[in-house]
Amino acid sequence: MNEDIQEIIKRLKKENISFENKTILVTGGAGFLGSWICDVLVEQGAYCICLDNLSSGRPENIRHLMEKDNFRFINHDISYPIYFGFSFHPLGICIADIKKIDIVMHMASRASPFEFKQEPISILRSNTLGTLNTLGIAKFHNAIFFYTSTSEVYGNPPKEAIPTPESYFGHVNPVGPRSCYDESKRAGEAFIKAYELQHKMRAKIVRIFNTSGPRIRHGPEFGRVVPNFIHQALHDEDITVFGDGSQTRSFIYVVDEIEGILKMVHKDEAIGEVINLGNNKEYSILELARVIKDITNSNSKIVFKPLPIDDPLYRCANIEKAKNILNWEPTTSLEEGLKKTIAWFKDNE
Numbered sequence: 099m100n101e102d103i104q105e106i107i108k109r110l111k112k113e114n115i116s117f118e119n120k121t122i123l124v125t126g127g128a129g130f131l132g133s134w135i136c137d138v139l140v141e142q143g144a145y146c147i148c149l150d151n152l153s154s155g156r157p158e159n160i161r162h163l164m165e166k167d168n169f170r171f172i173n174h175d176i177s178y179p180i181y182f183g184f185s186f187h188p189l190g191i192c193i194a195d196i197k198k199i200d201i202v203m204h205m206a207s208r209a210s211p212f213e214f215k216q217e218p219i220s221i222l223r224s225n226t227l228g229t230l231n232t233l234g235i236a237k238f239h240n241a242i243f244f245y246t247s248t249s250e251v252y253g254n255p256p257k258e259a260i261p262t263p264e265s266y267f268g269h270v271n272p273v274g275p276r277s278c279y280d281e282s283k284r285a286g287e288a289f290i291k292a293y294e295l296q297h298k299m300r301a302k303i304v305r306i307f308n309t310s311g312p313r314i315r316h317g318p319e320f321g322r323v324v325p326n327f328i329h330q331a332l333h334d335e336d337i338t339v340f341g342d343g344s345q346t347r348s349f350i351y352v353v354d355e356i357e358g359i360l361k362m363v364h365k366d367e368a369i370g371e372v373i374n375l376g377n378n379k380e381y382s383i384l385e386l387a388r389v390i391k392d393i394t395n396s397n398s399k400i401v402f403k404p405l406p407i408d409d410p411l412y413r414c415a416n417i418e419k420a421k422n423i424l425n426w427e428p429t430t431s432l433e434e435g436l437k438k439t440i441a442w443f444k445d446n447e
């Protein structure tokens with residue numbers, strides 16, 4: 099993992115991107131993507147405030163950072179107000195000694211379709227109330243606001259909208275099993291637009307596509323496709339393809355994603371923009387199952403299970419905007435990313 103963190107720092111350095119001496123609040127900082135961000139920020143010499151209620155974030159993702167002087171962990175649910183630089187506020191808890199925040203990154207949210215059934219209310223809360231609360235922090239501190247939205251705001255687009263550009267408005271069921279996530283992320287984006295209009299907030303929205311790599315949550319209760327298939331293949335269990343496996347996704351390795359996110363956080367050209375960060379190569383789920391079975395030399399059988407309701411049929415990122423504004427595109431192949439993720443699984447499962 100450390101090699102991967104150094105690789106991200108190397109890529110950023112090429113463009114003179116550093117967050118040294120910046121104070122940055124990362125909500126969801128103990129989660130999969132959030133903890134990678136914290137790692138890079140701490141290594142670069144930023145003062146990184148990781149806020150997480152550890153409902154889906156994991157202490158082991160940040161344990162190695164706890165002793166660092168430029169890392170601070172705050173255990174808090176961001177759907178409840180928190181005030182930095184106040185010694186008292188009637189509406190929420192206060193962190194008096196942090197007087198100035200330069201950048202607020204709101205990344206806290208569960209993202210696995212399996213959790214949409216179990217935790218829909220907390221997902222709605224973190225993307226709506228949590229966005230409102232973090233926008234309030236950014237407004238008070240005159241900070242740059244960065245929001246991790248998702249390709250899910252596009253819902254289930256028709257084939258003509260693939261690869262999907264940021265200008266596509268979406269095809270979303272407001273009352274389906276995925277609506278807690280899709281609609282709350284859309285509402286989060288609308289909150290940001292409102293703060294841009296009303297308070298001239300300097301905000302950036304990234305729409306993240308399926309990302310995997312070390313620290314991705316795994317286990318049957320989380321059930322995302324990459325960790326599921328890897329677990330099944332490593333244990334010679336049946337690989338469970340939902341539907342006929344012809345639905346598509348575009349998979350990106352975490353190093354490419356974090357590089358793109360931090361380029362976007364840094365660049366002024368991204369202020370006021372919504373940018374897709376994902377892969378522009380589309381794979382069917384059946385192809386993914388076969389690739390993982392091959393890489394792991396597994397004896398697993400591929401079996402077919404019913405397709406979940408509202409499961410998007412196609413998903414692929416149009417990344418022209420990211421190429422133009424951020425000078426970014428993913429460089430890790432599917433196989434290469436999977437091999438690294440599988441190696442991490444072998445050490446950590």
Ligand code: UDP
Nearest residue numbers: 211321322323324326338339340345383409
């Ligand atoms: N999927 C699958 N088998 C699994 C888990 C997921 O075939 O064990 C499928 C799922 O139906 C979807 C795709 O893989 O079509 C990606 O699912 P994931 O849960 O990773 O997230 P999504 O991209 O749907 O948000």
